[in-house]
Amino acid sequence: MSRNETIKADSVKTLSSQAMAARSFPYLDELNEEQRKAVEALDGPVLMLAGAGTGKTKALTARVVHLLNMRRANPNQILAVTFTNKAAREMKNRVGNMLGQVAEGMPWMGTFHSISVKILRRNAELVGLKSNFTILDTDDQLRLLKQLIQAENIDDKRWPARLLAGLIDRWKNRAWLPAEVPSSESTAYNNQGTELYEQYQKRLKQLNAVDFGDLLLYCVEIFKKNQDILKKYQSFFRYILVDEYQDTNVAQYLWLRLLAGDHKNICCVGDDDQSIYGWRGAEVGNILRFEKDFPGATVIRLEQNYRSTPHILAAAAGVIATNEGRLGKKLWTSLETGEKVRLIGHWDGEEEARWIGEEIEAIQQGTRGEPPKSLENLAILVRASHQMRMFEDRFLTIGLPYRVIGGPRFYERMEIRDAMAYLRIVTSSEDDLAFERIINTPKRGLGDKAQQKIQLKARQYSTSLVEGAKILLSEKGLGGKGAIELGILLSNIQRWENHLKDQAFNHIELAELILDESGYTGMWQNDKTPDAPGRLENLKELVKALENFENIQGFLEHVSLVMDNDTDEGEEKVSIMTLHAAKGLEFPVVFLPGWEDGLFPSQRSMDESGLKGLEEERRLAYVGITRAETLCTISFAGNRRIFGQWQSSLPSRFIDEMPADHVEVLTPPGLYGGGYGAVGMNSSLEEEAMAADGYDSPGWKRLQNNSKRSMLGQPKDSKNLIIDATASSIFEVGERVFHQKFGYGNIQEIEGDKLQIEFDKAGNKKVVSKFIILAEDV
DNA sequence: ACTGTTCCTCTTTTT
């Protein structure tokens, strides 16, 4: 019925399109009312506020299919932008499935960056680039910046290149060219930030290279300065769809506004509660402002959650409710009540990993009174990647298969970058950064001195390093072994270039030949370190990856843009990933470890961005909880080793924000003396008991009192209760005390139950008194 | 030039 209304409203449309619309579209019947509205509101600006698990992707793909079925646009006239390659792939697959064909016919479905590259290659000359420009990765970028910094005689100890890289990235995210950086920023980076930014951009253009930020920045610049080109793209992209709109930064926002400026057929999907990329320049303001930016916009809220049980939703809602300035959504579900969110405190991080490992095995075997579950259904979501290690260690020792998602990427490995540098120098001998990388890898006796001579020569003739090296040799500016080796390298490069041109070999053979003749493969074959075989394996994989591409250039472009490496071998595994990487995913069973103040919410985030930072952390917590379908387990540890130093911490404040009715507090198993890990490597029963009750955070206490089950079977006068009764009174300032992990120290200050202690070895720390005993009692 | 040593900082989060 609503479809008929739509047709009436669209009375301008041709008879044929009406006839098309009158056909039945089975995918529409699978949508709920709101989703359907979002799909059928084809024209004009649409904002789809889609809460977690509300079928956003379903609606989005249905919308694409509907646009096609209604003949509003050809597949190549729809611009569909996502942030990650994974999301783009997913959308392509789903659209393809719905249409019953491969969605290769949708060339403009991709990430902001990949689409920008396409546009930029076609218009490169407008910003002073050649269309075969290379895209630098972070490593190249840093090396380049370092060179500039050293040329300016800046102490790169005090002013690290990373800092400058971050600064430039921020400016680019705001779509500021060097000349557009406001003067308020002029004190940045020792007052030389803007100057170095300008130099950096110049140098990039000399190298015919861009960095990630440039892809967006230059597109925006082209659109702004060339009305004709903008018009062309505006009319070409008849419909625009944007996923995860809350994560757009200023540059992306301008990019979209410019492209949608004419017809305004733009549909943005997002959730302000899931905005977690503020640190990368994302502006939640973009989504909050949508209706102002696009007057008359249709706003649709998707609030029915199909993913999680009511307990999980309630816990998540409780946390996110603390944030201010939300657009506000109320998620609801018709699913039946499942288990409450589980909460458990541990003595330290190792104990936490051990416990989670045991839990996972139990769930896998189905010993929790439920059918066995595949490990594919389980995920561990951490705040910071260094937390992953603890779990990897533990899972390796108990032989639990796991997969780290978004870890160190394939393309970032040293051997891959080296190999790619060889390929780069062959496709473009002007790629100085690639040449620098390979000139002495493997060792050719071309050290700092030789390289400096080449640099000097290249600068003197203002040419590339390869050319500079040739000149140096012809002028006999280099002697001995170095000269011979450099000669060999240069003639090798020349020969490889010719092979590439002649097409004497296909690109796979050529790549193998290059790695072979350069001695690079040999270098690793002769390497006796334990990771050498793995590196050779990676090189093989690199060559194999070439099979999917027509030529080396195409491959290089792919690698610089597509960063995820889904090497999903068949075996079932637990997934370990950061909360950021988990956005958009869902798992029946989710573990959220490390909920401690300082770690989560991250201290750094709060220090740098204050309340804004804290609220973003809270959204991260919300994202984490809402990944879970049926079982969500949150945990924290009282002690954790950070930078090799033990640190004690309090439970995350987010724990206090969860409504107690929806949380069940578990007691660490060690308390009962039974079960597993009772006598851990370095944690005793007593310590575990303290861990269970060692916090004074009101929320933790409240939750603990609320949980009757956790108290079952616990002796009334168990040791931890005795300690509890005496805890806050027995200490005095100046007393000599002992802590299990930090060792001896003196009390500096007493603040309720927390003691400020100057430890002899571990430094000054704030510790809950229950972890402390008098030195004389040891 | 290269290798091995110590000392230093450092960790959010990523296209």
Place this chain on the structure above:
DNA sequence: GAGGAACAGT
């Protein structure tokens, strides 16, 4: 605890 930079020794 690890990876990088500076230094010293071959």
